[in-house]
């Protein structure tokens with residue numbers, strides 16, 4: 001077995017290295033990686049070498065959305081066997097802090113998350129991972145869908161925090177992978193109307209195919225007015241902001257219904273951003289935020305297996321592992337065309 005990994009090497013560059021095949025600890029399995037999704041965060045590190053306080057030092061392996069096959073198990077592993085296909089939930093948490101103990105393990109301060117410096121990601125042939133963070137895929141869920149469980153979990157968490165329910169009108173700002181995963185999750189939770197807002201036409205088209213009832217391009221129509229018209233002046237029950245743009249963050253207060261909920265998902269370039277809290281207070285609106293997700297991999301896998309969430313339809317481009325640098329450069333240079341790119345490792 002050889003283990004080739006691709007490392008980002010400064011910004012906008014990558015190099016290949018052969019690294020040792022890792023040896024699973026007692027509670028770990030060795031995974032032959034099959035599919036890895038390219039996430040917006042991977043692209044951001046590739047271009048800028050940092051996201052906020054997380055700074056890439058030296059050569060660094062990207063990639064955290066992944067699925068593959070178990071090829072070796074540690075001595076204490078009981079629930080997985082060689083040959084099982086699994087989706088990897090990227091964070092290894094301490095299991096001991098108050099957050100881990102209360103089930104909110106996504107808030108564990110000691111998390112080791114794939115491709116978040118200083119922890120390497122999964123653009124390699126082999127990785128090890130704890131048994132309890134590897135989720136077995138049923139026969140009718142592909143490894144590509146397995147890799148997409150990660151972004152889907154963000155959408156499920158956003159719509160869960162927003163308490164989207166049967167009959168709701170949901171408005172989603174941004175139709176990147178997370179916006180589309182939120183759209184699919186909102187539909188699966190029973191939303192009747194899902195309005196999506198983006199400036200990129202190809203993504204609005206994809207959103208329509210995935211079940212958006214209305215699409216709004218702010219370059220063509222005033223968002224706030226349009227939402228008023230579409231909702232009979234009431235606004236949206238739940239507003240999910242995935243664009244991470246100052247103007248759309250601000251607009252969430254304009255388009256949310258009285259008593260409605262805003263969920264902030266996208267991170268703005270600036271830490272501080274202006275918001276009309278008085279307007280929201282006049283509506284008794286709520287703001288919630290999310291950080292990654294928790295306890296949602298089984299839900300996501302079941303939803304894919306049952307057909308209620310066709311997550312693979314977000315994929316617009318597939319590349320071979322050997323072309324991984326070309327894939328990153330393509331994603332950087334063709335944002336208009338790319339909705340979601342995945343890398344096939346094998």
Ligand SMILES: [Zn+2]
Nearest residue numbers: 039065150151
């Ligand atoms: Zn991701």
Ligand SMILES: [Zn+2]
Nearest residue numbers: 094097100108
């Ligand atoms: Zn913890």
